Amino acid sequence: MALDLGGRILRSRTVAALASPHGIDRYLTQINPMLAAHEVRARITDIHPEVSAPGAPRVATVTLQPTSTWRGHRAGQHVSVGIDTGEGRRTTRVFTVSNTESKPGEPLTITVRAHEDEHATPYSISKFLTERATVGTLVHLSQAEGDFVLPDRVPEHILLISGGSGITPVMSMLRSLQRRTHRGKVTFLHWAPSADRQIFADELDEIRRQGHGVDLHILHTADGAPYLSPALLEKLVPGYREVPTWACGPASLIEAAQAAYDGTESLRVEYFKPPRTAGVAGGEMAFARTGKSVANDGATILDQAEAAGLTPESGCRMGICFSCTTNKSSGRVRNVLTGETSELPDEQIRICVSTPEGDCSVDL
Amino acid sequence: MTTVENTGNRRLSPEELDAFGAEMEAIRQRIVADLGEKDSAYIYDIVKKQRAFELAGRALFYLPVVGWVPAVACLSISKILDNMEIGHNVMHGQYDWMGDPHLNSRMFDWDTMAPAENWKYGHNYMHHTFTNIVGKDRDVGYGVLRMDEDQKWHPYYLGNPLYAFLLMTFFEWGVAMHDLEVDELVAGRRTWAENKEIGARIWRKVKKQTMKDYVLFPLLTGPLAPLTFAGNFTANIIRNVWTFNIIFCGHFPAGVATFSQEECEDETQGHWYYRQLLGSANITGSRTFHIMSGNLSHQIEHHLFPDLPARRYPEIAEEVREICERYGLSYNTGPLHQQLLGVFKKICKFALPDRKKPAAAEVRSAPALEGVAA
Numbered sequence: 001m002a003l004d005l006g007g008r009i010l011r012s013r014t015v016a017a018l019a020s021p022h023g024i025d026r027y028l029t030q031i032n033p034m035l036a037a038h039e040v041r042a043r044i045t046d047i048h049p050e051v052s053a054p055g056a057p058r059v060a061t062v063t064l065q066p067t068s069t070w071r072g073h074r075a076g077q078h079v080s081v082g083i084d085t086g087e088g089r090r091t092t093r094v095f096t097v098s099n100t101e102s103k104p105g106e107p108l109t110i111t112v113r114a115h116e117d118e119h120a121t122p123y124s125i126s127k128f129l130t131e132r133a134t135v136g137t138l139v140h141l142s143q144a145e146g147d148f149v150l151p152d153r154v155p156e157h158i159l160l161i162s163g164g165s166g167i168t169p170v171m172s173m174l175r176s177l178q179r180r181t182h183r184g185k186v187t188f189l190h191w192a193p194s195a196d197r198q199i200f201a202d203e204l205d206e207i208r209r210q211g212h213g214v215d216l217h218i219l220h221t222a223d224g225a226p227y228l229s230p231a232l233l234e235k236l237v238p239g240y241r242e243v244p245t246w247a248c249g250p251a252s253l254i255e256a257a258q259a260a261y262d263g264t265e266s267l268r269v270e271y272f273k274p275p276r277t278a279g280v281a282g283g284e285m286a287f288a289r290t291g292k293s294v295a296n297d298g299a300t301i302l303d304q305a306e307a308a309g310l311t312p313e314s315g316c317r318m319g320i321c322f323s324c325t326t327n328k329s330s331g332r333v334r335n336v337l338t339g340e341t342s343e344l345p346d347e348q349i350r351i352c353v354s355t356p357e358g359d360c361s362v363d364l
Numbered sequence: 365m366t367t368v369e370n371t372g373n374r375r376l377s378p379e380e381l382d383a384f385g386a387e388m389e390a391i392r393q394r395i396v397a398d399l400g401e402k403d404s405a406y407i408y409d410i411v412k413k414q415r416a417f418e419l420a421g422r423a424l425f426y427l428p429v430v431g432w433v434p435a436v437a438c439l440s441i442s443k444i445l446d447n448m449e450i451g452h453n454v455m456h457g458q459y460d461w462m463g464d465p466h467l468n469s470r471m472f473d474w475d476t477m478a479p480a481e482n483w484k485y486g487h488n489y490m491h492h493t494f495t496n497i498v499g500k501d502r503d504v505g506y507g508v509l510r511m512d513e514d515q516k517w518h519p520y521y522l523g524n525p526l527y528a529f530l531l532m533t534f535f536e537w538g539v540a541m542h543d544l545e546v547d548e549l550v551a552g553r554r555t556w557a558e559n560k561e562i563g564a565r566i567w568r569k570v571k572k573q574t575m576k577d578y579v580l581f582p583l584l585t586g587p588l589a590p591l592t593f594a595g596n597f598t599a600n601i602i603r604n605v606w607t608f609n610i611i612f613c614g615h616f617p618a619g620v621a622t623f624s625q626e627e628c629e630d631e632t633q634g635h636w637y638y639r640q641l642l643g644s645a646n647i648t649g650s651r652t653f654h655i656m657s658g659n660l661s662h663q664i665e666h667h668l669f670p671d672l673p674a675r676r677y678p679e680i681a682e683e684v685r686e687i688c689e690r691y692g693l694s695y696n697t698g699p700l701h702q703q704l705l706g707v708f709k710k711i712c713k714f715a716l717p718d719r720k721k722p723a724a725a726e727v728r729s730a731p732a733l734e735g736v737a738a
């Protein structure tokens with residue numbers, strides 16, 4: 001109660017007015033980094049290796065105890081994780097939350113595969129988390145985001161498809177379903193390179209043994225397992241196009257799934273990276289400050305600007321770091337992550353995830 | 365115009381300009397490659413100190429009588445740090461590389477009347493791009509003062525010292541209003557429509573700033589409210605006077621060159637660096653003095669490298685000075701009182717119509733130049 005009252009006061013308009021223009025969190029963090037009124041921060045409380053086979057990239061599940069400001073997450077959602085990885089720099093990357101749905105203030109886990117990341121300075125976040133981070137490390141979080149989630153009323157039969165580390169959101173769904181004691185049927189298809197690189201191997205074994213309505217198919221490509229195709233889907237899940245499906249994984253898997261479902265509404269997908277070209281060509285893309293303009297070819301504004309010889313600032317190139325934020329003076333743009341369009345004049349947009357729809361002018 | 369010759373400087377040949385530019389570029393690259401832990405630790409430390417001074421200041425107002433002077437002192441220091449070493453420098457993008465949204469030029473706002481958004485356009489873009497180009501750099505006289513002989517004299521300018529005094533006292537208001545370009549509006553070169561957004565932003569910010577300093581914090585001290593009100597007001601004025609003085613010493617002391625639009629057409633990168641150098645002036649002083657001035661006491665280095673962390677300016681200064689010597693260019697620096705005297709003389713001199721005297725001789729006799737060749 002007392003805590004809650006404290007939180008209410010800290011979040012009040014009066015306190016905001018007193019702390020203007022910096023915001024109350026800028027003061028609280030000086031006292032203790034785990035004190036926050038609006039932002040979310042967390043401490044690592046556990047790092048559990050999932051895969052440490054020789055030659056394979058390491059995978060680890062990292063447990064985070066967030067500040068009381070964490071509003072919880074739904075299975076399938078993701079968070080931005082910002083970490084001071086040394087040299088005074090903070091790098092931010094997006095990871096899916098892998099544990100069951102969490103409530104406000106409850107711990108969460110992310111499951112991370114180490115990989116090189118050429119845009120990260122000085123150290124790739126995923127490598128940092130799997131190789132260097134220790135219990136006690138402080139991380140900056142966003143609230144959970146994304147609508148790659150299960151509906152509140154889960155259909156009788158659902159299909160989950162994942163590839164590689166795309167298993168994390170799907171695993172969160174599966175775990176949540178088990179906790180909710182879902183009585184329907186879940187078909188779960190997962191592609192991984194080989195058995196020794198299988199994330200959550202023990203837990204999957206357990207699920208297979210127990211059954212409980214989960215029809216599990218793990219396909220290891222190194223052992224010659226077939227790749228996703230309409231024929232394979234039809235064989236494993238007859239009438240799959242009618243079955244509500246969630247798919248997450250590398251671009252090749254998602255593209256194969258999209259082809260197999262051929263535009264039916266039952267398929268929902270999540271990419272690791274936004275699709276490169278998701279826009280519609282046509283109209284004129286104008287760069288007002290430099291006076292250049294090009295015919296809009298449907299690529300993101302960042303790509304089009306670079307193709308026109310400009311060098312706008314950019315960082316993550318996937319809509320999370322905001323370093324490419326630019327003023328759009330006119331025109332309509334589509335956010336390739338959410339599909340939303342907007343046409344407010346003088347709007348701040350992230351050009352790495354915005355494609356113009358028709359004539360558009362930005363301050364570059 | 366205080367031409368380059370009038371400041372006792374020489375013009376460089378195109379080849380020399382290129383070489384000069386390349387040397388400056390090399391410094392920049394070296395520093396960029398070296399940015400890291402020390403720079404981030406430094407700015408976090410300054411932020412921490414600023415917050416501590418602010419909290420101490422706000423708290424001391426609860427001590428009647430004895431607390432007032434220390435409260436004002438703490439709050440003034442906090443506001444000066446917030447304004448100079450943090451606000452001005454963060455909004456230049458000096459710490460964007462750190463990836464901390466709170467020290468990012470796009471997100472940061474400072475504890476003054478001028479909204480960050482407006483200021484970044486007027487200052488980072490207009491002033492830093494067109495530094496000391498008469499007719500383009502709006503910081504030459506702030507559209508209020510006459511600071512260069514190229515600004516035509518008018519009886520209005522008889523008030524130059526008075527305007528300067530008022531601008532100094534209410535500097536944060538001046539900076540906020542600066543972006544409305546009222547003089548341009550009066551001259552009909554700007555429309556009210558263009559100012560709508562800018563004006564709305566100023567209004568929103570002014571409301572917030574006055575609300576906390578002049579309503580909420582005083583109210584929170586109950587019966588001491590009038591004292592707190594007066595204390596907050598005083599701290600703001602102290603900060604205004606300080607920042608005005610530091611900033612005016614950056615471009616207006618004797619020996620600083622101004623440029624015409626013609627000579628800067630199709631400017632090369634070398635010439636850009638050359639203009640930044642000759643259009644700025646430094647102030648000598650202690651380490652604390654440099655911190656309290658946001659290192660704008662190293663205005664020359666700041667203008668050469670506006671987006672490098674200011675704590676690097678002292679180290680860069682050594683090199684810049686050495687390069688200037690080799691190219692036979694003056695490096696304008698001097699103690700605060702000397703630079704201020706130069707500014708003061710200029711304000712008074714340009715209040716009056718020009719005397720028909722060769723400008724060169726006039727400027728040469730100015731005191732600041734004596735220290736230049738050193």
Ligand code: FES
Nearest residue numbers: 315316317322352
């Ligand atoms: S580059 Fe990171 S948001 Fe666009």
